[in-house]
Amino acid sequence: MSEETRELSEGHAEEDLMAAIRENIKACMQCGTCTGSCGSAYAMDFTPRQMWRMVQLGMVDEIFNSRTFSLCSSCYYCTLRCPRGLPLTESIHGLKQLAVAKGVAEKKGARFYQTFLDTVRRYGRVREMELMARYFIAMKSPVLPLSFTPLGMKLMMKGKVSPEMPQFFRPGKLDGIFRKVKELEARS
Amino acid sequence: MxxxxxxxxxxxxxxxxxxxxxxxxxxxxxxxxxxxxxxxxxxxxxxxxxxxxxxxxxxxxxxxxxxxxxxxxxxxxxxxxxxxxxxxxxxxxxxxxxxxxxxxxxxxxxxxxxxxxxxxxxLLDVLATDIGAEMIKAKVNRKLSGLRIAPYYGCQALRPYGGYDDPEEPRCMEPLIEALGAEVHPWPMGAKCCGAGLMTTKKEIALELTGELLKAAKGADCIATVCPMCQMNLDSYQKKVSQVKGEDLRISVLYLPQLIGMAFGLNAEALKLDLNMAYTDSLRTKLKN
Missing domain, CATH: 1.20.1050.140 (Glutathione S-transferase Yfyf (Class Pi); Chain A, domain 2)
Known part of the structure; x- marks a missing residue:
């Protein structure tokens, strides 16, 4: 991950973001419709309903020590069905942003997102093959690439992904935009 | 247009x-x-x-x-x-x-x-709303008769914005499938999640979600998709999902425009059918006859 992308996520005013999420969830009445609608809930340590209560109570450490928010696949069922009309999926995105900013998201998700955005900054578009290669390097896991090898091989044989030389030394296509976003977020 | x-x-x-x-x-x-x-x-x-x-x-x-x-x-x-x-x-x-x-x-x-x-x-909104089943039917010259297609909408085509179909029980693909001369596979999974990006970061969960979809698709000849992420989760991990679920869950998964193109008489090259990860021999044979 480049310094540019890491700093971008650190530029957030963390407390403001958490306050904004709490404000979003203030009207939650703990009905549990979100939990009943969540395809990943079975694998969570706290259910979505429990997590929103923890947000209301400001239990920040407990929230970020749990894997609940990181298991959201953004299917928007909870948002659709919430009888209070709360922006639940959006609030999970907020929690993911905070996890990255706090550096507590030393998990696959955060690394993947940051590697992804770094290839976007560099080339403007995602180059899937390079993205996965750099994600594996960032994860420093010798076994992770193996679980993707059969798919990678199939994709290469179909000519859908091609190994391209990374271009680390020329200016990134979207450097200006990323720089400006960072600047504005640091100010707010 | x-x-x-x-x-x-x-x-x-x-x-x-x-x-x-x-x-x-x-x-x-x-x-x-x-x-x-x-x-x-x-x-x-x-x-x-x-x-x-x-x-x-x-x-x-x-x-x-x-x-x-x-x-x-x-x-x-x-x-x-x-x-x-x-x-x-x-x-x-x-x-x-x-x-x-x-x-x-x-x-x-x-x-x-x-x-x-x-x-x-x-794209699904434009095909279903602006273009519509009638206009598509008028271009069909090679009906997909005898084919049973499971319409898969996924999440983000419908939620949170949608507006062109019911976000929980979508139906708009059905008239299009019927316009091609094919039959709709009735299933309750059209708007359920395939796991999306969790296939990269939390694979065991995505395999579980995908497994439920593939199980419900049994009886169909093909799943029709309208999203590259859904497509990849459904077509590229079938072997693994079959292992996890302990049953053979292989099935053809094609993009909706590929199915429409087939019915329009476009050839396999024009629709790049050779690039699909799950286009089974049984479907190929069925389409030839």
Whole structure:
């Protein structure tokens, strides 16, 4: 991950973001419709309903020590069905942003997102093959690439992904935009 | 009929056949697609997990490119995540003046600006609403008779924005499938989640979700998809999912425009059927007869 992308996520005013999420969830009445609608809930340590209560109570450490928010696949069922009309999926995105900013998201998700955005900054578009290669390097896991090898091989044989030389030394296509976003977020 | 066309990154790589078949079908229908030469990534699901502002600016850049072209038309977007991201910009601009200013302050870096007002629409919406089953039926010259197709909509084509179909029990693909001469496989899974990006970060969960979908598709000859992420989760991990679930869950999974193209009589090369990861021999044989 480049310094540019890491700093971008650190530029957030963390407390403001958490306050904004709490404000979003203030009207939650703990009905549990979100939990009943969540395809990943079975694998969570706290259910979505429990997590929103923890947000209301400001239990920040407990929230970020749990894997609940990181298991959201953004299917928007909870948002659709919430009888209070709360922006639940959006609030999970907020929690993911905070996890990255706090550096507590030393998990696959955060690394993947940051590697992804770094290839976007560099080339403007995602180059899937390079993205996965750099994600594996960032994860420093010798076994992770193996679980993707059969798919990678199939994709290469179909000519859908091609190994391209990374271009680390020329200016990134979207450097200006990323720089400006960072600047504005640091100010707010 | 003409639209701005935003293909998105996946359609240049792993979902190349979705891009090529979409263009082929649109051409056959006489729909003009206007390209944006300098388009860039919409931020996918990565930007929103890192920075709120970036997740608005990345799609807005593409809307700004279109605004500069001075053409009065909507966007048509085949990828559900791209569709959600582009549409999100206008949804937020309308209720947040401060955000509008911030987005434009960033776009100024590239001498671009966006005031809002360009409609972002999913390919499925355009096919079902603007083009419609009748117009598609009129172009069919090789009916897909005897084929049973499970319509799969996925999440982000319908939620949170949608508006063109029921977000819980979508039906809009059914008249299109029937227009091709095929039969609809009735199943309750059309709007359920395939696990999306969890296939990369939390594989065991995505395999579970995908497994439930593939199980419910039993009895169909093919699943029809309208999203490159759904397609990949459904077609590329079938062996693994079959292992996890302890039963053979292999099934053909094709993009909706590929199925439409087949019924239009377009050949396998024009629809890039050789690029699909799950196009089974039994379906090939059935289509030949």
């Amino acid at each position: 003409k639209y701005f066309y935003y293909s998105g990154c996946s359609l240049e790589g792993t979902a190349l056949e979705y891009d090529i078949s979409t263009r082929a079908v649109m051409q056959a229908l006489g729909v003009e697609l206007i390209e944006l030469d300098d388009w860039t990534c919409c931020g996918a699901s990565a930007a929103e997990a890192v920075s709120e502002l970036l997740s608005m600016v990345l799609p807005a850049r593409n809307l700004a490119l279109a605004a500069r072209m001075d053409q009065d038309c909507d966007f048509v977007i085949p990828c559900s995540a791209c569709y959600l991201n582009l549409r999100k910009v206008d949804e937020h601009l309308d209720r947040d003046e401060g955000l509008r200013e911030k987005i434009n302050a960033v776009l100024q870096e590239e001498e671009l600006s966006y005031k809002g007002g360009i409609k972002s629409r999913h």
